[in-house]
Every structure is written in structure tokens, then in C-alpha cells.
Amino acid sequence: MTIGSGENTVSVQGMLTDIAAWLSGRTPSMGSLRAEAAADSVELPKLLPWPTAFAKQ
Secondary structure, three states: OEEOOHHHOEEEEOOHHHHHHHHOOOOOOOOOOEEEEOOEEEOOOOOOOOOOOOOOO
């Protein structure tokens, strides 16, 4: 999966279950996630909070 565009692009790779866990704010359990920006390893991007049923619209 690729996040961002231009100079802010980060590529996140890993098993689908780990990507889904990370995107939903859970701890990935398979240890397969890795992130790259400009072919260098980087930290996984920080995500905004997951939407809730109580979020204002």
C-alpha cells in the first residue's frame, strides 16, 4: 500500500492481516510490516484515530 504523494510517499508492505491490524489501530501480530520512503527504511506513518460511531459528522 502506498500512502501520500510526491516527496511524502511512504510504501507500507507486509501481510494483509498485519496491514489491516495497523490500519485499525491494533498491534500487528505477524511482524511482517515494513515501511520505505525513497528506498530507505522509515518508521510506519502515524495514523489518525479510527472513526467511531460517536464521531461528529
